[in-house]
Structure formats: C-alpha cells, structure tokens
Amino acid sequence: MVIRVKTTRRKVFEHEAPARVVAVLGGQLSEEGRWLDSQMDGALSKFLKKTRFSGEFGEHAIYATDEVEVVFFSLGKRRGHTLEQVRAAGVRLARLAARLNSRDVVVENFLADRFGKKEASYALAEGLFLGAYSFDKYKSNPARLRRNFVIAQGFGPAVDKARLVSEGVYLARDLVNEPPNVLTPVELARRAEALAAEAGLEVNVFGPEKIQELGMGAYWAVAKGSDNEPRFIELVYKPEEAAAGHLALVGKGLTFDTGGYSLKPTASMTTMKGDMAGAAAVIGAMKVIAALKPPVEVRAYVAAAENMISGHAYRVDDVLTAYNGKTIEVLNTDAEGRLTLADALAYASEKKPAALVELSTLTGSCVVALGRQIAGLFSEDEPLARELARAAEEAGEKVWQMPMEPAYKRLLKSEVADVKNVGSREGGAIQAALFLAEFASAPFVHLDIAGPAFAGNAEDNPNGPAGGTGFGVRTLVRWVERHA
Structure with a gap:
C-alpha cells in the first residue's frame, strides 16, 4: 500500500x-x-x-x-x-x-x-x-x-480491520487491472495458490484433463477455444474449530472475452480484461476472510478461462452437457460466462453449502437497468436475498434486488436441449439469472456486477480511480461475518 x-x-x-x-x-x-x-x-x-x-x-x-x-x-x-x-x-x-x-x-x-x-x-x-x-x-x-x-x-482496532479489508479490495483491483496477456487463467491460478500459501488457505487447481474428467462440458466448451489453458480453482478457509457447515462463493473468471464467434466489436472488447471481476472479488474476499478468521468454513470456486476464436472454439448451435447432466443449446457464444458458471455452481452445490453467493460481470442488460454503480441482486430465496442486501448496505456497496420472474423461464426452453443459453433481449439480466438457477441446487444469490465492477473513468468509481473497483469484496466479507 x-x-x-x-x-x-x-x-x-x-x-x-x-x-x-x-x-x-x-x-x-x-x-x-x-x-x-x-x-x-x-x-x-x-x-x-x-x-x-x-x-x-x-x-x-x-x-x-x-x-x-x-x-x-x-x-x-x-x-x-x-x-x-x-x-x-x-x-x-x-x-x-x-x-x-x-x-x-x-x-x-x-x-x-x-x-x-x-x-x-x-x-x-x-x-x-x-x-x-x-x-x-x-x-x-x-x-x-x-x-x-x-x-x-481514533479507534486503532477499527483502522486495523479497515486495512485488512482494503487489502482484499486492492488484490481484487490489481487482478482486474492486469493486462490479459499477463493474467491468463494459468496465472490467475498461480496467484490464487500464492495467496493460499501466504494466508493459510487450502487450494485445489484442476487443469483441462480433470475438467473434462469431471464432466464440466459447458465450462470446457468455452475454454477449449484458447491456447491458454483453463484452470478450475478452489480455495478453502477452515476455522480453527470444525464448523458444522460451510458457505460457498463463486466468481466468474473470464480473463478475456472476445465474444467467441459471436464476436464483440472493438469498443465492447476494450474492457474485457475485467470479465473476471467476479473471480477477483471472491479471491480478494478469501484473503480478508483468512485474516479475520471467522468461525465458519468458506469455500470459493472460480472456473477461469478465455473465450477466444480458433478451430477448437465452440459454435452457435452446439449442444453441451453440464456437470449436473443438463444439456444446453448454444445460441450465442458471447453468453459464455453463464456456461462456465453453470458447471462451477453445480460443482459448488454438490458440496451442500448452507448458502451460495455468486458474482459475475454477466449482462449489459443489468448495466442498462441500474447504471455503473449498482449491482443487480437476484434470488428465489427471499431471506437470503435480504441477508445479502443488508450486508451490502453495511459494507457501503450498492445493490438492488431484481425479480426472478417465473414466466420468463419459457424463454429459455430449447427445442433440442434442456435449456438455451440465451432467451430474448428484453429482460436479459433476469433470464441470465434464471439460467444460472438451473444449476444451483443450494440456497443461491446471483450478483450481476457488470456495472460497478469496472470504471471507465474516476467518476464511475466513487471509491477510487478508473479501472477495477474491487466491488463485492466488502459485501462478501460482511456477509460471512454476519453468518459467523
């Protein structure tokens, strides 16, 4: 600092x-x-x-x-x-x-x-x-x-805690601000391993062979188009005394997103090094959690990949099989984050967490709805949604609960698979949340942080300069503290 x-x-x-x-x-x-x-x-x-x-x-x-x-x-x-x-x-x-x-x-x-x-x-x-x-x-x-x-x-212990929390925000900002030729999925995993060694966390990292062996077909479809290999990252904090259950955090980890064959225009691609801001927030939060040592077990998951174009890249009309066995028809390769998250959420849910919070820079629709300083909060579990909203308010990060409209589920129905990866343009952020819910069997909250995660200028970031904001770190830490 x-x-x-x-x-x-x-x-x-x-x-x-x-x-x-x-x-x-x-x-x-x-x-x-x-x-x-x-x-x-x-x-x-x-x-x-x-x-x-x-x-x-x-x-x-x-x-x-x-x-x-x-x-x-x-x-x-x-x-x-x-x-x-x-x-x-x-x-x-x-x-x-x-x-x-x-x-x-x-x-x-x-x-x-x-x-x-x-x-x-x-x-x-x-x-x-x-x-x-x-x-x-x-x-x-x-x-x-x-x-x-x-x-x-002043009160010294409060300042010490503010420093610890801010160090987690700094880590998240640093990860988002790294250029994509430096912060590949392999490098992101290496930094997670370095954090684990420094902070006393457990860490597991899976490469391409293990990802395929586990049956993470949606995640692998996105990842296999890049020469930079994917890495599935799991970080685990365990308190000194064994806890009865655990909490789970999942972060979207696209270290760069071209849109794949549904190619983004140049102007839309210039901030895509920040498409792993959800992963950065989760990793930054784990750094703080390890330092604060709350009496609750926390597990974090990141499916890190790049969405690129090559002879190995996935296509529109492909049908993929996710970790939980559900099949997905691909109608847009630029809706790739939800595919990587589908497998991460299913894998995290299989471990039976008491609650699961996922963060992702998922949709432009949420930015249109809420602007650059407010994240969308989606959940079918009202008590958990209120819990997250209160933690965000106490942490000083702005979220707004959006509806999980059941009628919109029909827009994701596929003629050839269980579900499509996109529906209609109207209500796109809601449909994305409904898609993710198909793969989360634990009590689940989705935070769409596409707006506040990356600031194109200092005016868009009330708490720092342009670039990565570290949004979500403080909310996650506060949420874990409240559970503890």
Whole structure:
C-alpha cells in the first residue's frame, strides 16, 4: 500500500503534523476545529468568515502559514449524515492529499460524536485506503511517495480491520487491472495458490484433463477455444474449530472475452480484461476472510478461462452437457460466462453449502437497468436475498434486488436441449439469472456486477480511480461475518 493510517488519542491541535484536517458543517467549524481555532487565536474562524466558506459535501479550503497548513473539509449540512459519507470523505481526502503532495496529515475523526469512535474510525480509514489506491506497475516512473494519515481520537482496532479489508479490495483491483496477456487463467491460478500459501488457505487447481474428467462440458466448451489453458480453482478457509457447515462463493473468471464467434466489436472488447471481476472479488474476499478468521468454513470456486476464436472454439448451435447432466443449446457464444458458471455452481452445490453467493460481470442488460454503480441482486430465496442486501448496505456497496420472474423461464426452453443459453433481449439480466438457477441446487444469490465492477473513468468509481473497483469484496466479507 502507498498509504499508512494510524490513530492517536490526541486531538488535532495536539498533534504536530504539518497538515491538519478539520470538518466544516453548515459553514461552522466542528468541535475539533474550534479547539484548534482557540489555539491559533481565532485565525481559523476569521478565515472562514472572510472567505465565507461553507461548501457542498467534499469541498475544501486551505489556511496556510509557515508552520502549519489547515484543510477545511466540508461535510455539507449540519445534520442527516451517514457513515457512507464518512467513508466518502476519506476517499476524497486521500485524493486531495495526493494532489497537494501532502505526506503527513492528521485528520479529525469525522462525526465520531454521532456514530462512535469505532464506527467512524473504520469508515474514515476504509475511505482513505480505498481512495489512495493506484495501479502503476507498468509505468516507467511510478509514484512511490508513501502518505501517512493519523486519525485524531481514533479507534486503532477499527483502522486495523479497515486495512485488512482494503487489502482484499486492492488484490481484487490489481487482478482486474492486469493486462490479459499477463493474467491468463494459468496465472490467475498461480496467484490464487500464492495467496493460499501466504494466508493459510487450502487450494485445489484442476487443469483441462480433470475438467473434462469431471464432466464440466459447458465450462470446457468455452475454454477449449484458447491456447491458454483453463484452470478450475478452489480455495478453502477452515476455522480453527470444525464448523458444522460451510458457505460457498463463486466468481466468474473470464480473463478475456472476445465474444467467441459471436464476436464483440472493438469498443465492447476494450474492457474485457475485467470479465473476471467476479473471480477477483471472491479471491480478494478469501484473503480478508483468512485474516479475520471467522468461525465458519468458506469455500470459493472460480472456473477461469478465455473465450477466444480458433478451430477448437465452440459454435452457435452446439449442444453441451453440464456437470449436473443438463444439456444446453448454444445460441450465442458471447453468453459464455453463464456456461462456465453453470458447471462451477453445480460443482459448488454438490458440496451442500448452507448458502451460495455468486458474482459475475454477466449482462449489459443489468448495466442498462441500474447504471455503473449498482449491482443487480437476484434470488428465489427471499431471506437470503435480504441477508445479502443488508450486508451490502453495511459494507457501503450498492445493490438492488431484481425479480426472478417465473414466466420468463419459457424463454429459455430449447427445442433440442434442456435449456438455451440465451432467451430474448428484453429482460436479459433476469433470464441470465434464471439460467444460472438451473444449476444451483443450494440456497443461491446471483450478483450481476457488470456495472460497478469496472470504471471507465474516476467518476464511475466513487471509491477510487478508473479501472477495477474491487466491488463485492466488502459485501462478501460482511456477509460471512454476519453468518459467523
């Protein structure tokens, strides 16, 4: 990480960092700001009065002397704040520090008087970590300046946990941001194995022979068109004391997707290195789970592959046999993710998890419906759906439950097989979820993260720069914690 966040019991004015950040609410200094103002003979209140700084949420002003630089950070109105705003403030402060080239910054624990030191410290620290992320390993001259933040009157354990969770998000972002010539299915499996060795996870990786031997015909059909071999990855976290059951996570792992013979246009292909963002989120979450050590067993599955064109590639009108024996008529080779997931879901379900959550950049239809910052949540299990939605809300990630309309199942009926891999264009995201449900026999939630998983620009990612967002890591971790 390019950022370090610590806490101190002292107030902002008692700390000697060259840059100090205080909140402004409705044009008025916070309590911390007033303490600092009293130590500076009223200079800050005079500055606010002179400049008439009030500001919308996230706006800032700077008062500087030869000895100290005070940053006024506006939290907007005086009331009605949420912890999500505290997190957002941390993101913006991290970006601001980078622009101002500030190395050492002490910041007040925003709204700790309303939410408590623990919750406020966690949200602020998580925002600082998420906002400070950058991916510059392929730059000739990457920035290497480490920034140090101190949260005044903060709660240290909460900051430590925020760092652990953010490290999982960083891992997911790194995986998505890697170019596809580097992050092949084999390399993704290698990194999962490295994580397992580092974090104390169990790991199993299957190659082409085992994939075919197991009868994963849908997954293999997609994978066999590429010269880069597929890898089926299983990561297992086991608590110190044996658990009665386990939870399962499944992530879509298309390290690159051309669309196959249903070829994508160039503009649609430019972000397809991110078609494994579901897998990245699952792997990132497993890193955090291994560090937090909840008393529940968690198993994660990724069917990693590329969807390419060659003499070995699958075709429209092919009929495939999935792991659970169901047959699938292929009508669009660009609907490949659901084929790889069909076998992963059937395999994960066979292990009888108490609940199964799957994440995938599955449909453009979901992006049309919900935009770039909200994931679609699909489930026929209402209690489990509510559980996931609550975990996402607590984690600060936006999801919206979509219907699993039974009438649309007829659109997936095939004349030559059990099911088609696509139906009609209208309601495509719902039909994709209904298709996946054919292969998940455990209590199941599908998260379509096609919108929020990859940001084409910083405006599309409220918690970081353009590129991979790591969406889903925080929700999965919170969901597992709630179960524990």
